[in-house]
Amino acid sequence: MNPLRSLILAAAGNDVIRRVVATAPVSRDVVRRFVAGETTADAIGVTRRLVDAGLTVTLDYLGEDTTDEALAEQTVRAYEELLDALEAAGLASRAEVSVKLSAVGQLLDENLALRNAGRICAAAERVGTTVTLDMEDHTTTDSTLRVLAELRGTWPWVGAVLQSYLRRTEEDCVRLAGAGSRVRLCKGAYAEPAEVAFPDALDVDRSYVRCVNVLLAGDGYPMFATHDPRLVPIVDARAEFHGRKPGSFEYQMLYGIRPEEQRRLAALGHTVRVYVPYGVQWYGYLMRRLAERPANTAFFLRALTSRT
Numbered sequence: 001m002n003p004l005r006s007l008i009l010a011a012a013g014n015d016v017i018r019r020v021v022a023t024a025p026v027s028r029d030v031v032r033r034f035v036a037g038e039t040t041a042d043a044i045g046v047t048r049r050l051v052d053a054g055l056t057v058t059l060d061y062l063g064e065d066t067t068d069e070a071l072a073e074q075t076v077r078a079y080e081e082l083l084d085a086l087e088a089a090g091l092a093s094r095a096e097v098s099v100k101l102s103a104v105g106q107l108l109d110e111n112l113a114l115r116n117a118g119r120i121c122a123a124a125e126r127v128g129t130t131v132t133l134d135m136e137d138h139t140t141t142d143s144t145l146r147v148l149a150e151l152r153g154t155w156p157w158v159g160a161v162l163q164s165y166l167r168r169t170e171e172d173c174v175r176l177a178g179a180g181s182r183v184r185l186c187k188g189a190y191a192e193p194a195e196v197a198f199p200d201a202l203d204v205d206r207s208y209v210r211c212v213n214v215l216l217a218g219d220g221y222p223m224f225a226t227h228d229p230r231l232v233p234i235v236d237a238r239a240e241f242h243g244r245k246p247g248s249f250e251y252q253m254l255y256g257i258r259p260e261e262q263r264r265l266a267a268l269g270h271t272v273r274v275y276v277p278y279g280v281q282w283y284g285y286l287m288r289r290l291a292e293r294p295a296n297t298a299f300f301l302r303a304l305t306s307r308t
């Protein structure tokens with residue numbers, strides 16, 4: 001992994017740095033680039049704008065690593081409120097939700113996370129949309145895949161996320177490439193040790209392409225989450241090779257990143273889903289976005305040191 005990226009991800013866990021960043025005035029401007037806002041109304045407003053531009057959406061109520069049952073409960077209620085609001089706005093057919101199990105109690109008790117995620121799935125089913133379980137650091141992968149399997153027993157449309165930086169992921173793709181399976185493939189955003197993850201970016205990309213082939217050759221619905229200008233045309237070419245028509249797979253990108261590319265792909269007839277985070281707990285999310293792009297970080301640090 002790029003040393004700057006490891007450094008930023010390590011610094012993200014430091015309490016002093018967290019306080020400085022979370023309270024600095026400049027943070028707000030940078031946050032606004034990547035986060036829709038703090039309220040359900042903000043999330044609905046951004047979703048409306050993206051849907052009107054021909055895109056689809058997956059919404060993430062920000063929060064992670066909850067060790068407080070009351071906070072996990074609050075997260076479930078926020079998703080229920082959001083799903084009702086999507087229905088009321090007539091947006092539920094174009095927008096689903098992404099859920100981090102660690103935000104609904106996974107660190108406290110896997111069964112609590114299962115029950116809470118089940119309540120969000122039930123709410124999604126009521127309004128006619130779907131849920132995807134985000135994937136977090138490698139210590140949670142097995143637990144998340146267990147919860148996914150349980151949920152899919154009742155709601156077969158629950159989506160999984162697999163990360164190509166993990167050495168295990170190609171095999172996980174084989175297991176999850178069956179009919180009805182929705183799988184988001186991304187590179188992975190956490191600082192992981194070399195025993196479990198490829199340290200070299202080129203190996204992560206090669207793994208991504210192997211996984212693209214496995215998922216496209218399968219009978220499921222793959223969701224390719226990447227902004228990488230080298231990988232997008234490769235996905236396109238492999239989809240054609242495997243006889244996949246637009247609509248039998250989708251592209252996904254993050255809110256605020258390569259918006260013109262999102263619109264270009266949608267104009268070609270592809271389903272493009274934008275991952276839209278919102279809520280007050282934006283810190284961990286912002287740090288992972290900065291870690292991915294040294295240019296953003298330099299800009300952010302310069303602004304931070306000149307204005308605080």
Ligand SMILES: Cc1cc2nc3c(=O)[nH]c(=O)nc-3n(C[C@H](O)[C@H](O)[C@H](O)COP(=O)(O)OP(=O)(O)OC[C@H]3O[C@@H](n4cnc5c(N)ncnc54)[C@H](O)[C@@H]3O)c2cc1C
Pocket residue numbers: 133134135136161163184186187188189190225226227228229252253254257258273274275289290292293296
């Ligand atoms: C829809 C979606 C859902 C995701 N869900 C998860 C998840 O559940 N778990 C998880 O671990 N990770 C998740 N990720 C994050 C993912 O793992 C990567 O960390 C992130 O997408 C960056 O990887 P990349 O494929 O874009 O390639 P990179 O190698 O990071 O970037 C390739 C190129 O993309 C462009 N680019 C990338 N980032 C930026 C940026 N911040 N600003 C401007 N340009 C940029 C640049 O041109 C860059 O050279 C998700 C990503 C997306 C798009």
